[in-house]
Amino acid sequence: MSKKASSEKQASRNSQTQGTDFFDTHIAQYERALQHIDVLPHVRLILGQPKNEIIVNFPVKLDNGEYQLFTGYRIQHNNIMGPYKGGIRFHHDVTLNEVKALAAIMTYKCALLEVPFGGAKGGVALNVHKFSRSEVEKITRRFTHDLGNNIGPEYDIPAPDVGTNSQVMVWMMDTYMNMHNLSDKNAQRRIVTGKSLTSGGSRGREKATGQGVVYSIQEWADENNFRLDGATYTLQGFGNVGSHAAAILSKLGASLVAVMDHTGSIANEEGINVRKLTEHVKATGGVRGYTSCNDVTADEFWAMKCDICIPAALELQIDERVASMMNCRLIVEGANGPTTLDGERVLIEKGIEVIPDLMANAGGVVVSYFEWVQNKRSESWQLQEIDERLHFMMRRAYHDMRAFAREHNTDNRTAAYAVAVGRINSVYGERGIFP
Numbered sequence: 123m124s125k126k127a128s129s130e131k132q133a134s135r136n137s138q139t140q141g142t143d144f145f146d147t148h149i150a151q152y153e154r155a156l157q158h159i160d161v162l163p164h165v166r167l168i169l170g171q172p173k174n175e176i177i178v179n180f181p182v183k184l185d186n187g188e189y190q191l192f193t194g195y196r197i198q199h200n201n202i203m204g205p206y207k208g209g210i211r212f213h214h215d216v217t218l219n220e221v222k223a224l225a226a227i228m229t230y231k232c233a234l235l236e237v238p239f240g241g242a243k244g245g246v247a248l249n250v251h252k253f254s255r256s257e258v259e260k261i262t263r264r265f266t267h268d269l270g271n272n273i274g275p276e277y278d279i280p281a282p283d284v285g286t287n288s289q290v291m292v293w294m295m296d297t298y299m300n301m302h303n304l305s306d307k308n309a310q311r312r313i314v315t316g317k318s319l320t321s322g323g324s325r326g327r328e329k330a331t332g333q334g335v336v337y338s339i340q341e342w343a344d345e346n347n348f349r350l351d352g353a354t355y356t357l358q359g360f361g362n363v364g365s366h367a368a369a370i371l372s373k374l375g376a377s378l379v380a381v382m383d384h385t386g387s388i389a390n391e392e393g394i395n396v397r398k399l400t401e402h403v404k405a406t407g408g409v410r411g412y413t414s415c416n417d418v419t420a421d422e423f424w425a426m427k428c429d430i431c432i433p434a435a436l437e438l439q440i441d442e443r444v445a446s447m448m449n450c451r452l453i454v455e456g457a458n459g460p461t462t463l464d465g466e467r468v469l470i471e472k473g474i475e476v477i478p479d480l481m482a483n484a485g486g487v488v489v490s491y492f493e494w495v496q497n498k499r500s501e502s503w504q505l506q507e508i509d510e511r512l513h514f515m516m517r518r519a520y521h522d523m524r525a526f527a528r529e530h531n532t533d534n535r536t537a538a539y540a541v542a543v544g545r546i547n548s549v550y551g552e553r554g555i556f557p
């Protein structure tokens with residue numbers, strides 16, 4: 123049996139034994155959308171589970187000379203629309219079920235945005251804060267090596283997610299290139315996206331997810347005659363997505379009044395200086411201890427009165443209890459899956475609108491697609507062109523989602539899923555399935 127087939131078989135056995143929360147939440151959201159569209163019976167079945175679940179266990183020699191065994195995942199949910207695509211997460215809470223949900227979300231995100239990719243996600247269960255740079259490099263290279271031919275520039279293309287960045291992507295690219303005897307080395311750089319500019323990355327990818335969050339907010343603001351200049355917002359997570367969204371919102375005159383990361387929560391009703399906070403986080407590793415702010419509890423953070431809340435950290439953060447405390451008009455999901463089913467029910471009851479993950483955080487994969495195209499064609503696009511293309515695609519998807527929501531009287535998440543699943547269903551309908 124090929125390595126690929128054997129790891130798929132082992133993985134699907136393992137999937138029976140994992141916890142279910144985030145994946146179940148995703149499935150419930152997907153099934154809610156199915157009530158509003160006609161979907162072929164076999165398409166319902168296909169989309170209900172990932173196509174491939176790859177699990178690799180690999181040892182790495184740490185700086186102290188001891189070996190540690192790591193577990194890595196690559197879940198390939200669907201590729202009817204194009205090559206599998208999605209980030210790699212390094213976080214201690216990574217589980218098979220989490221990565222399954224994240225991979226499925228990628229499938230629908232790409233379909234909603236009309237990015238010609240399918241959906242995948244990967245992860246390794248580790249706390250990056252506890253490993254040295256050289257250990258993270260070894261873990262990355264060993265993981266990439268063990269994924270082997272399960273990834274490829276026309277087959278499955280990783281990107282950054284929580285706990286990974288452009289450096290991790292460059293290590294993945296370099297390992298992959300060293301493993302394969304490739305003739306057109308430069309074009310093969312598209313094995314990963316989210317690389318550094320010097321190693322073949324795209325202008326605008328680093329800020330792309332945060333930029334897309336802001337484009338989504340601007341569409342909502344236009345639709346609702348809402349002025350962003352002077353608006354207040356709160357932010358959970360000050361990493362890639364959160365910090366870039368905040369930097370762009372500052373330029374538009376919006377005021378950050380509270381921010382939370384794993385080190386704590388801080389607030390200032392008069393507004394927090396995003397540039398100075400960014401310097402503080404770079405220097406200290408977290409928002410805690412930033413001057414000119416009060417320390418607040420997590421409950422006080424969530425209850426803070428503001429116009430917009432941007433969760434940009436992890437999934438399942440806004441549950442029933444948190445939602446009942448919230449005092450904002452709009453939630454914009456920079457993170458994937460931050461709202462639970464019960465949380466969403468309470469938000470709907472309270473009339474708080476949600477721009478869901480599929481829409482709000484799609485800027486990252488859109489510019490990843492631009493990076494992949496640039497690598498393939500040996501081109502280097504200017505930032506203005508990238509921003510304009512991204513803006514166009516975000517606006518188009520936003521209005522597709524809103525048009526469905528209005529026509530079928532649904533919430534935005536149901537509409538986003540329905541538009542995406544409808545497109546995938548049409549392709550399966552035209553192509554049929556191999557018997």
Ligand SMILES: NC(=O)C1=CN([C@@H]2O[C@H](COP(=O)(O)OP(=O)(O)OC[C@H]3O[C@@H](n4cnc5c(N)ncnc54)[C@H](OP(=O)(O)O)[C@@H]3O)[C@@H](O)[C@H]2O)C=CC1
Pocket residue numbers: 282283284285286331358359360361362363364382383384385407408434435436437456457458483484486487
């Ligand atoms: N990067 C991308 O392009 C994309 C990311 N996303 C999604 O956006 C979210 C954030 O990703 P990204 O910004 O890349 O990740 P990063 O690792 O850059 O940042 C994550 C942020 O969340 C904080 N955080 C982690 N755990 C907690 C916690 N328990 N409570 C509060 N804050 C916490 C982190 O703090 P600390 O660093 O101190 O641990 C950090 O500030 C994820 O859901 C991801 O899937 C979606 C689309 C694209």
Ligand SMILES: O=C(O)CCC(=O)C(=O)O
Pocket residue numbers: 207208209210228231279280281282283315316458483484486487488490
């Ligand atoms: O840039 C990409 O390819 C994927 C980004 C990602 O993982 C996500 O959108 O959740």
